[in-house]
Amino acid sequence: MNSLVPPPSQAAPPALARLAGRLLAHAPQDGSFETCIPGVHAIRASNTSAELVHGLHCAALCIVAQGAKTVMLGDESYEYDPSRMMIFSLDLPIAAMIRQASVAAPYLSFRLDFDQERLSELILKAYPDGVPAVSDKRAVYVAQAGEAVIDAAVRLLTLASQPEDAELLAPLAKDEIVLRLLRGPFGARLAQLGRVESHRIGKVVDWIRRNYDQPIRIDDMAELAHMSPSSLHEHFKSLTSMSPLQFQKTLRLQEARRLMLSTGMDAGLACQRVGYASASQFSREYSRHFGSAPTRDMVRLRSAGAAVDSVSFTQ
Known part of the structure; x- marks a missing residue:
């Protein structure tokens, strides 16, 4: 890091x-x-x-x-x-x-x-x-x-x-x-926010935020930004340190964790709710991102008395 x-x-x-x-x-x-x-x-x-x-x-x-x-x-x-x-x-x-x-x-x-x-x-x-x-x-x-x-x-x-x-x-x-x-x-x-490129990346960020649970196609995102796929990837990563797909994955995992902690939703339903088609892929990526599997993570957070808002910014 x-x-x-x-x-x-x-x-x-x-x-x-x-x-x-x-x-x-x-x-x-x-x-x-x-x-x-x-x-x-x-x-x-x-x-x-x-x-x-x-x-x-x-x-x-x-x-x-x-x-x-x-x-x-x-x-x-x-x-x-x-x-x-x-x-x-x-x-x-x-x-x-x-x-x-x-x-x-x-x-x-x-x-x-x-x-x-x-x-x-x-x-x-x-x-x-x-x-x-x-x-x-x-x-x-x-x-x-x-x-x-x-x-x-x-x-x-x-x-x-x-x-x-x-x-x-x-x-x-x-x-x-x-x-x-x-x-x-x-x-x-x-x-730089006033530059055309940043406005275009901002549109892609906004789309991903509102549609994080939907499949994402880089060609569609490039069309939205009026860029080539390679140019979109370069500008997006230079601003956010992530690719569009990594950005979406991070949002999905954050929302799944919030849903499980705030509503008691099980991992299988949370996985579907945020757009994952594969439960095993969700579990692997969740474990890599948060350090433990979804069910184990929830047990640990609840035993520690974690507040719902401690895992989700509205800021």
Whole structure:
């Protein structure tokens, strides 16, 4: 597994303590809480993860104010902790583990979901002469969060406690955050979302998300993206670290696990529900992905008291 770890964090900026305080106000207990501002979330966890949590993460900016977390995409591992931010520029199936958290000092994270339409408008403002070419097009990135971005996140969460002001001012604060990201070191990579190729891959990702239980034909996906099959494979993997088929398989296995844990569905029915024709293939791929066979995995999770939402992101 490749570990993509940024350089050690610098001294935490003063705004980080203010961000932690705002997050505690909006997340009074463990969980993910959407504020009155659409797309703005406060996340809190008082315990480290006993195991990886699997799920689909939406396109968003995440800033850790306290604690630490590991995120895995395919065979790549990303570490982030206070003052670092993680940017997802596509909806991606990930696995995550909170590495540092306690009741006295809970893991605290700010999340801003990207509005694709507004992002496209701001890309044109930030790059009126066109987006510079970049060699690394991966749709996830970890970097040091500058104090200006953190301060804007603090102001956005402060507005979340002032609904009347938030209606008028929150869109401005959101735009400020996105523009600062676009003008920062990651800017050109984030702006790749505005390119034709990324929009085309986004269409394929969206189709797979909505039809993960259906057979997938690469020729059909290539036609949807207006690309050749080889070009689709190259661009899809450069963004997500997975092929379209691997992406679909990951979604299927995540959903099967969620169904079994949340509804008590047996492995045979879950296998059919997510689109597998072969129970033996489902069991092999499930064991490879989660580390144990479906039935054994359910026994272990239930005996450990795993919560239903611990195996599925709605984020």
